[in-house]
Amino acid sequence: MTKKLKRMIKRIILGAVVALIAVVVTKMTEGFSWGKWASLAAFIAAYLILAYDVLKKAGVNIIHGRVFDENFLMTVATFGAFGCGEFTEAVAVILFYQIGEAFQSYAVNMSRKSIKSLMDIRPDFARISRDGEEKEVDPSEVAIGDIIIVKPGERIPLDGVVKSGQSSVDTSAITGESLPRDVDAGTSVVSGCVNLSGVITVEVTSEFAQSTVSKVLTLVEEASSKKAHAEQFITVFAKVYTPIVVGCAVLLIIGGSLITGDIREWIYRGMTFLLISCPCALVISIPLSFFGGIGGAGKNGILIKGGNYMDVLARIDTLVLDKTGTITKGNFAIGEIEVSDDYNGRYGEGAGDRLLKYAAMCESYSTHPIAVSIVNKYGKDIDKNAVSDIKEIAGKGVEAVIEGRKYCVGNSKLMKDALSEADYPEIEKCSDVSMGGTLVYVAEDGKYAGHLHIIDEIKDGAVEALRECRKAGVNSIIMLTGDNEKTAESVAGKVGLDKFFANLSPLDKVTAIEDILENNKIGKVAFVGDGINDAPVLTRADIGIAMGAMGSDAAIEAADIVIMTDELSKITEAKRIAKKTLRIVKENIWLALGVKIGVLVLAAFGIASMWAAIFADVGVAFLAIMNAMRALRAK
């Protein structure tokens, strides 16, 4: 509880006690000629204790020409009640107003706290090792290239690469992923994650201001400056609402008095109107709901850059995906292995395995991703000593001599040099029947032996994730890729896409997304990419979603929504969170407006008292705040 709130509560209690004394005084002095004055004095004392800050603010505001202000209205309403001789009511109104304010303050503080704890990923210190000494410093004082030490249970303060030590790291604060990740020397680690098991030393690769944790925090905190439609509506609405209600109150008092002649009754009804004239419930709860939604999404590794994107997210009906790194893993796996008839004839049954073994031996010295995947596929120990005369030819492949035979492993360009004229057409034949992906050819002593089919693997869970997307209201899923037609077709078929466009340059992708936008008039178009080479497309789509962005600056900058892990299922989750948030916002708008308008109507007919009006003002604000907090618990 804040100091301010404690002070407020003490004041409310004191005011309530004085008000009670005033009631007693009124009863005891009944019948005396001066009784009414004693009662008034006691009530004014209670009133001043409770209302002095409201009166002061109202005064200051009038001096500065701001009339339609809740303090001013509260002052007018309570003065009016005093004027009508309703002393008890005047004090009760201000008492309940203050209780309501205290409640609101409490609720706002609670929500701030839960949001803060959600974003509690800011590291407090970095343990730096300089001149052989360990020292705890502020993360912002650490420079690129410094070595920091992170012990178990501590938060990794800056992005970097592990130099020594082994541990597992809890990345959930950044990615929402609950399974810890194993790290050892050479693995890059991201700030904001918690080191779990062992001591690691990390070489820092970015300054604190540029680190992932700083970026994520700034992004979430600044998200509320981009307002959604509902928020803009409330801002505009709040400006006109108060003057309209005050106008109605004046009309009610003048009109009612003229018709019935009972001025006192109509002043009372008019004052009741004034009590409901503050749009607080809406003004507080709507931004709070959006902030809650953004915070809840953040907890799940989804960064939404503003409330406005919630609107768009909820209305997505077309999903455009990049292929590599989005639908596929972006690494390479070995698919089918084909051997030539000649090779098959020579080695029979085990020809395929033999081909893989020799290819792996040739590639065993290379670090190229395809080479690594071939070696991994072979999986057995390789006797590197058996391989001699290794020659790596950039952009083509590898040549090596094993057991006295010369092997060439590489692409068609390498084969052109390695094979005899008679064999080369065979290569061209297989590139025609390829199912998409890349082919790595193997030649033995200048004769074509076979090829390995390298495919980019589809991500685990991609098929289910896209099916879920359809259930969540996406009716068209399209893929854009720079890869060839066959690869695109095979991927599109496997994950069940509606359409695909292949052989696209980055510029073609922009044209393609523009066509798609042109043809979609109803819903919204989202583009999902890895953010590295898709920046123009990300910005062009109605909403740009970058995936697997952990540690990638470009993606965080270009996209509207950033998904820290590379799971496609997060898209559906983001859409669901957006829908839930918007539903809460709508509920709050209807709750606040409904109750207020209802009480206004009742007050006009003289049915609702000032007590009901106070509930309509602060009670509803309290309920709306509580409802808004549900957005935070997005799961």
Next chain:
Amino acid sequence: MKRTFILEDLDCAHCAAKIQEEVGKLDGVSNCVVTFLTTKMVYDVEDDKDKEVEKKMRAIVKQMEPDVEVISK
């Protein structure tokens, strides 16, 4: 230059909006944003007007919400 302040004990959303509006109107200030939930105020100010703007900004906050304490960051 960009200035950031914490408005401690700011608990009226309406006032946050009004503070943002008034400070945003000050000479030399652009992109003033008051975030109610984080109680943060951020604005861009022309370098030579910084001192003057800060003084005026503090006066505006004092006047609108006397309980709020402005802490520069």
